[in-house]
Amino acid sequence: MAFGALAGAALTGAAPAGAVQAAAVRLASGVTYQQYDVQAAKGPTRIHVIRADLRDPKVRLDLLYPGAVAARAPVSQLADTQGAVAGVNGDFFNITETQHPGVEATGASVGPAIASGQALKAAVPDGQRFGPALPPGTSTQDVLGMGVDRRVRLDGLTLAGTVRGWGGKLPLGGFNQYALPVGSIGAYTSAWGSVSRLRATCGTDTDRAAPCSTDTHEVTIRHGRVTATADTPGSGPIDAGTTVLVGREEGAQQLRKLSVGEPVRVRHRLVPATSRVPYRFAVGGYPVLRGGAPLPGLDATTSAVRTAVGVSDGGRRLLLLVVDGAPEYRTGLTIAEVADTLRDLGAVDGFSLDGGGSSTLVARDPGATAVTVRNHPTGGAERPVPNGIGVFSAN
Structure with a gap:
C-alpha cells in the first residue's frame, strides 16, 4: 500500500516503507496525533491516527459512553464530558428498527461493554448484530479491552x-x-x-x-x-x-x-475467554489482525470509511485509526486493507469498530478546553453513538 506525501516530518513510531507523513503532534504525555494519505485499491484515502503509550503512567484508557447502555451521544461530547484527550467511536449498534413497526430502536451496542471496571452489558446473538458480515471464526462476544494490568488485549467475553x-x-x-x-x-x-x-x-x-x-x-x-x-x-x-x-x-x-x-x-x-486479568474497560467489535497476521477470510472487495484499533508491544502501545469521510477520500479501505494498514503502522493485533457515518476521531490540543473532530464524518456531522474508546492523560 503506497502512502502519498503530506507536509511535515517523520513519525515517532512505525510506518510503511517509503512513507511520507505529517508530523506527529503531541497532545499530552504519551499521546500523539498524526495523519497520512493512503493510495488504496479504489483510490486515495486519508487516515487519522492517535497513538497512546501505556508505558507512560499518566496515560490510561476507558470506555466513552453517555451514562446508559441504551443511549447515544457524539464522540466529542462523550470525550469532553469524561475529560478524554482523544477518542474514537466504538461498537456497532441497534441503529434502526424498520423491520419491526412500532418498536423503538434502542441505540444500544452489539457486543459486551465494560467501563471503569464495571460490566455494563453482554453480547447479543450473532444473528441480531448490526454491521458487515463477521469474519470467519469471530462473534459478537469479541472485545478489545484493557486489563487492570494496563495491557490491551483481544479477547472474548x-x-x-x-x-x-x-x-x-x-x-x-x-x-x-x-x-x-x-x-x-x-x-x-x-x-x-x-x-x-x-x-x-x-x-x-x-x-x-x-x-x-x-x-x-x-x-x-x-x-x-x-x-x-x-x-x-x-x-x-x-x-x-x-x-x-x-x-x-x-x-x-x-x-x-x-x-x-x-x-x-x-x-x-x-x-x-483467555485473560486471567480482570478488565478495566472493554468494547465490542471484531478482530482483523492477530500475531501480525491478518485473519483469513477478510473482505477484500468492499471499501468504506472505517474505525479500527491496533495493539503492539505486548499490549502497552495502542493506535486508534479513523478513515476520513471527505468526498475526495470517501472510497475508504476494505477490511483486508485495514488489517494491512494497522500492521504497516506497527500493530501486531488489530480490531475493527463501527464505520461509515459513525467513524469519528477527536483530539484536544495542548491548552485547549475541548476536543475537535479531526476527520470529516461522512454525513457532514458527528453521528451520536453508544460508546467509544477514550484516551486520557494526567497532564
Missing part, C-alpha cells in the same frame, strides 16, 4: 449468570441487551437506561428481522423480592437496587411462575 427462585435455578441468557436469545431470560439494571425493553423480544438468534415474540413476560425485583409482573416488556428508568427480568417463549413461561413477594436472586458476570 461471555455472560455467566443465573436466576434463582421458585425452588430452582435457571441460566441467565442476557444482560442489558437489545436482543435476547430465543427462549431465554434477560436481566436489565439501572445501567440500561429508560428506553423500552420490547426490542429484546424481537427477531431470533439467526434472523434479526423475524417478528417479535408474542410470548413474553416481565418481572421486577427489588432488594431480592418480586415487586411487579407484566406480560409486556416495559420502559422507563430502572432504580438502583432493582433488576427487571424479561423472558421470551420458555423464559416467559418460567417467569410466570413467580408472584409478587417471592424471593429471587439474580447473578451475572462477564467471563474472559
